[in-house]
Amino acid sequence: MDRxxxxxxxxxxxxxxxxxxxxxxxxxxxxxxxxKLGAAAMMLRxxxxxxxxxxxxDPSNPLALIIDEQGQGxxxxxxxxxxxxxxxxxxxxxxxxxxxxxxxxxxNVRIESDADTIWxxxxxxxxxxxKPLLRLSLDGGSRTFNIGLVTGLxxxxxx
Numbered sequence: 001m002d003r004x005x006x007x008x009x010x011x012x013x014x015x016x017x018x019x020x021x022x023x024x025x026x027x028x029x030x031x032x033x034x035x036k037l038g039a040a041a042m043m044l045r046x047x048x049x050x051x052x053x054x055x056x057x058d059p060s061n062p063l064a065l066i067i068d069e070q071g072q073g074x075x076x077x078x079x080x081x082x083x084x085x086x087x088x089x090x091x092x093x094x095x096x097x098x099x100x101x102x103x104x105x106x107x108n109v110r111i112e113s114d115a116d117t118i119w120x121x122x123x124x125x126x127x128x129x130x131k132p133l134l135r136l137s138l139d140g141g142s143r144t145f146n147i148g149l150v151t152g153l154x155x156x157x158x159x
Contacts (some may be wrong), residue, residue, distance in 0.1 A: 034141055040109045041136050043096065044074065045154045048145070051076055052120045052152050057092040059122030066117055067134075071110045073097040079119050109138045124152045 048065055055062045062079040063086065075085040075095040085093040094102070099107035115132035126149050134145040146155045 036106055036115045037094075037109060037136060037138045037141050037143055040098070040106045040138070041156050043102070044111070044134075044136065045145065045156055046154070047074065047076060047094075047096070048118065048147065048148060048154045051118070052124050055120050055122065056073060056124045062122070062127075064117050064119040067115070068097070069116070071112060073101075073103065074111065079117075080115060106138075109136055111136055118147070120152050125150055126152055 011050070026114050051063045051065045064077055064079045066075050066077055066082050068074055070106060075093070075098040077083070077085050084102075085095045088094050098109045099105075103109075112135045113132055115128060115134075118132055118134070119127040121127045126147055131147055131149055134147070136143045136145075142159060145156050146157060147153070148155075
């Protein structure tokens with residue numbers, strides 16, 4: 001049987017695949033600032049959780065997350081020696097500066113907080129009397145962090 005052309009089912013299958021690829025690609029390309037802000041927010045949440053979990057694992061050496069005074073990043077330090085960041089597993093200092101190292105591509109992200117030091121006690125409870133206001137912003141968008149006062153769990157919200 002000599003057949004030329006494509007059937008309607010083959011054409012519908014190809015169009016469906018192309019629409020699926022387009023549906024995934026367009027949102028990723030269209031909101032670059034939102035993607036950067038979301039990635040920076042997850043990085044901050046992960047570092048806050050590192051501070052909490054490491055303090056739970058070794059209560060005799062509590063850690064703190066120190067917010068950069070210019071709003072350009074943070075560092076993880078021992079609670080009693082906040083000037084020097086601890087080392088990561090790769091030997092690098094555990095310090096985030098937007099636009100450098102692990103935070104390359106986040107140049108215009110800014111961090112705001114009403115507390116310059118965030119820490120947890122030996123039970124994993126936020127070591128402060130009140131929840132800190134903690135927010136990342138970029139190009140008019142923002143992500144706010146809600147840290148459970150008793151649980152220490154971190155939730156990211158966007159307005």
